[in-house]
Amino acid sequence: MISIHNEPQPTDLGDVRVANRAVVLRHIRLHAPCSRADIAARTGLNKATVSSLVGELIDKRLVRETGLTENRVGRPATMLVLDGEPYAALGLQVDADELVAVAIDLGGNRLLTWRRAFAAATVSPAETVRALAALSRRAISRVTAQGRTVLGLTVGVPGLVDPAGAVPLATALGWQDVPVAADLRAALRQPSFAVGADTVANLAALAEQRHGAYAGTTDLVHLTGGISVGAGTIAGGRLLHGARGLAGGIGHLRLDPTGPTCFCGGRGCLTALVGLPAVVCRLLPDADADGPITDYLPELERIVALARQDDPTVLSGLAAAGRHVGQAVALLADLLNPEVVLLGDHLATLAPWLLPAARATLTERTHAPDAGGCRLDASTLTTAAALGGATAALATIEAGRLPAR
Amino acid sequence: MISIHNEPQPTDLGDVRVANRAVVLRHIRLHAPCSRADIAARTGLNKATVSSLVGELIDKRLVRETGLTENRVGRPATMLVLDGEPYAALGLQVDADELVAVAIDLGGNRLLTWRRAFAAATVSPAETVRALAALSRRAISRVTAQGRTVLGLTVGVPGLVDPAGAVPLATALGWQDVPVAADLRAALRQPSFAVGADTVANLAALAEQRHGAYAGTTDLVHLTGGISVGAGTIAGGRLLHGARGLAGGIGHLRLDPTGPTCFCGGRGCLTALVGLPAVVCRLLPDADADGPITDYLPELERIVALARQDDPTVLSGLAAAGRHVGQAVALLADLLNPEVVLLGDHLATLAPWLLPAARATLTERTHAPDAGGCRLDASTLTTAAALGGATAALATIEAGRLPAR
Structure with a gap:
């Protein structure tokens, strides 16, 4: 039985049919075109089971x-390929100044x-x-x-x-105990599909694993930027x-006891030092002169422009953030010994100026020689969390669950 | 199925026979006594595959x-149970002042x-x-x-x-690039079994998951004490x-930039603050008056005795360590959102005095409400790493590999 990404392994034998369906789907993905007999021979599943599972999948x-048949002695075997084009999934993402939808x-x-x-x-x-x-309805x-x-x-949320x-806490948004998936499901009025939620960091990590520059890596971390810094981890x-789905909290790691106050109430948290609002406020002290910032993109572009002009204040601020x-x-x-840590969002945009200092600190501060082989890079994905949300919504199918329709 | 260092999970369909054997073994463990027909019916494997796998396992x-047969219509089915008594495995553990063997x-x-x-x-x-x-030969x-x-x-080693x-680095032992498993295999002269190595923290975590007070928990951390502090994590x-097997490094987390120098060269590392040698040196400044300490147990007992007498220096030192x-x-x-973190070794011995301060700090310092549900407790296992080592050595069988003999 094969371990499916993003879907816990079957833990009791009642799940065997689902797991076997996943094995069949995976076999077809890797070996298509292939026949039912091939699948039975290569997986050890009996032919009746394979035929029944394939029947459901075709249905x-x-x-x-396909029209193809296998060249062999005996009755020609009909060849199978993945379909899947008739299906789509949607991912949403809540960020500092925008909502994102990806299908x-x-x-x-x-x-x-x-x-x-x-x-x-x-x-x-x-x-x-x-x-x-509203955004979902239009996309759907x-x-x-x-x-x-x-x-x-x-939907990806920057919080727990x-x-x-449900979101027990998303300090960056001011949310506490918000059942966002249930509320969104209710707002969509009886959607025919599952509506879920996860952290933007987890979904971005999933997007990296499937679609990013390091796709296929079994151990990686995506460090989200934007309004709140979080770690999404793919391990094994x-x-x-x-245990309660709340892993990934690194945004409130206290790095500097004399550092700036964080919206969580602590001082010198990672988010208060390198989160998007923190970086904008530190490097562009005039940015909120006209009232609270609601659109960070122009400010981020100003920082990039200043960095390109070698503005010493901006460069030293970015090195400190790095x-x-x-x-x-x-x-x-x-702690996790990933193959790579990928910086997302504004940390990716600012990576040319953050990475030199960040990489030097990584090497200096890790106990494992050569940082345990861990690389540090900028994510090449845009809207990674929304892409990961759509990917997550498809994972149940890949894990052997059937679409409801 | 437990993934261990020297035995990655099956990742392609060529490993299906091994995986199916694991499924059969697991079914028998959970449902014995059961018949071959039961196994086929409940796992979706065909009867010929089940019979062949069971034949190997009996062999x-x-x-x-068993002598038992199932009461049912038709030919009586022979019932199967796990055997396994003829087999044993050995775990070893290197600690500050002792070697441990568990079978x-x-x-x-x-x-x-x-x-x-x-x-x-x-x-x-x-x-x-x-x-x-030498210890292994006697135990064997x-x-x-x-x-x-x-x-x-x-064998469990306090290091990476x-x-x-192989051990790229174990600063507590002064080891660098020591191929301990290979050297031990060579020293044992053609053992008929696999010789592996892992960190004491990982092996202790495995022992907790199988044999500890929180056995069966899917997300736990064992924090080793002794000569070097490390985290063994069971996740999902x-x-x-x-990625390179080097996860679990928390011993050199820098908690106090003005703290004592660590043998790694850093200052205020977790190990330098709460490791066994650090605690003994801090609380018993006379302990090394007669030369380097080679036996920590009497010193630990002195600390416990002083704590029981409410010695104010010892109590405040233990609260600080907590x-x-x-x-x-x-x-x-x-970061990991475990259900429980278990303190091992001297941290378990000193738990009555460490836990109050440690638990208060846990609640205060976590961002997730109620510490994300994470409990903090003392391990109830003795020689956890060696027990975990023996458990790990059996995991290959449980994962469906056959004994070599």
């Missing part, structure tokens, strides 16, 4: 028969990427859920109009998210969620 | 047929627990390997004399251990090893 249009098909192709300006931290959770629902209409069925939707898709090929990033990454490297 | 004396049978029963005074940090790695080999003779076959041996069982039911433990545990709780 659900996850697999289709992909079962093959991982992006069908749409939409960004909508929205300052979630300045409005109520209910308003944010309404805006997410678009995808449905293309003849595709939406299989699921996962439990396995039920699977997302690390923890050292703080390096301290956090050193901790992740020693 | 290897991992499973046996268990396939059912997890302890066959022997031996401790031998030995100050590994004061001798060469080669001498330590010779002492480990004893187990073999009982009519059992030794299936494997895993790679998947090949599996040991977290990282706060440092709490800071490290808070980090583990936010």
Whole structure:
């Protein structure tokens, strides 16, 4: 039985049919075109089981028969390939100044990427859920109009998210005990698909594992930037969620007891030192002269422009931020020993100026020789969390669950 | 299924027979007595595959047929149960002042627990390997004399251990690039079983998951005490090893930039604050008056006696150590969200005085509400790493590999 990414291994034998379905799907993905007999021979499953599973998969249009047959002695065997084009999934992402929607098909192709300006931290959770629902409805209409069925939707939130898709705490948004998945499900009025939620960091890590420059890596960390810094970890090929789904909290690691106050109430937290609002406020002290910032992109572009002009204040501020990033990454490297830590969001945008100091600190601060082999790089994905949300929404199919329709 | 260092999980379909064997073994463990037909019906494997796998398992004396038959219509079915009593495995552990050997049978029963005074940090790695080999040979003779076959041996080292069982760095022992598993294998002269190595923290975590007070928990951390502090993590039911097997490094987390110098060269590392040598030197300044300490147990007993007498210096020193433990545990709780963190070795012995401050710091320092549900407790296991080593040596069988004999 094979371990499926992002889906805990079967733990009792009642799950065997689902697991076997996943094995069949995986076999077809890796070896298509292939026959039912091939699958039975290579997996050890009996032919009746394989035929029954393939029948379901064809019925659900996850697999289709090709016109091809195998050249061999005896009755020609019909060859199977993955289908999946009729299916899509949606990922959403709440960030400092925008909502993002991404749709992909079962093959991982992006069908749409939409960004909508929205300052979630300045409005109520209910308003944010309404805006997410409106964005989802438009995206679903678009995808449905293309003849595709939406299989699921996962929203990424910068905060803690439990396995039920509720947010016990998202200090960056001012949220406490917000059942975001349930509220979004209710706002969408009886969607025919599962609506889930996870942290932006976890979803971004999933996107890295499937679609990023280090795709296929079994041990990686995506460090989200934006409004709140968090760590999404793929360990041994699977997302690390923890006992209550709350793993990944590194944003409030206290790096500097004399550092700036964080919105969590602590001092010198990683988020208060290198989060997007913190970096903008530190490097552009005039940025909020006209009132609270609701759109960080122009400010980030100003910082990039100043850095390109070798502005000494900005360069030294970015080097300091890089050292703080390096301290956090050193901790992740020693504790989790990932192959790579990828910086996302504004940390990726600012990577040319952050990475030199961050890498030097990583090497200096890790106990393992050569940082345990851990590399530090900028993510090459855009809207990684939303992409990961769509990927997560498809993972149940890959793990052997059937679409509901 | 437990993933261990010298045995990665099956990742392609060529490993299916091994995986299916593990499924059959697991089914028998959970549902014995059961028949071959039961196994086929419940796992989806075909009867011929089940019969062939069961045949191998009986042949290897991992499973046996009982005299029982099932009451049902038709030909009576022979019932199967796990055997495993003929098999044992050995775990070794290198600590500050002793070597430990534990043997268990396939059912997890302890066959022997031996401790031998030995100050590994004061001798060469080669001498330590010779002492480990001598201890192993005696333990193997004893187990073999009982009519059992030794299936494997895993040694726990307080340091970094790679998947090949080599130690790139164990600062507490003064080791660098010591291929301990290979050297021990050579010293044992053609053992008929696999010889592996892992960190004491990883092996202790495995022992907790199988044999500890929180056995069966899918997300736990064992924080080793002794000569070097390390974290062994079970995440999602599996040991977290990282990309190069070097995960678990928390001993050199810098908690106090003005703290004592660590043997790693840093200042205020967790190990320099709460490791056994550090605690003894701080609380018993006269302990090394007669030269370097090679036996910490009497010193630890003195500390316990003083704490029981409410010695104010010792109590305040232990409370300070408890706060440092709490800071490290808070980090583990936010990042990994385990159900429980268990303190091992001298941290367990001193737990009555460490835990109050450690728990308060855990609650105060975690960002997740209620520390994300993470509990902090003392381990109830003795010689946890050696027990985990023996457990790890059996995991290959449970994962479906057959004994070599």
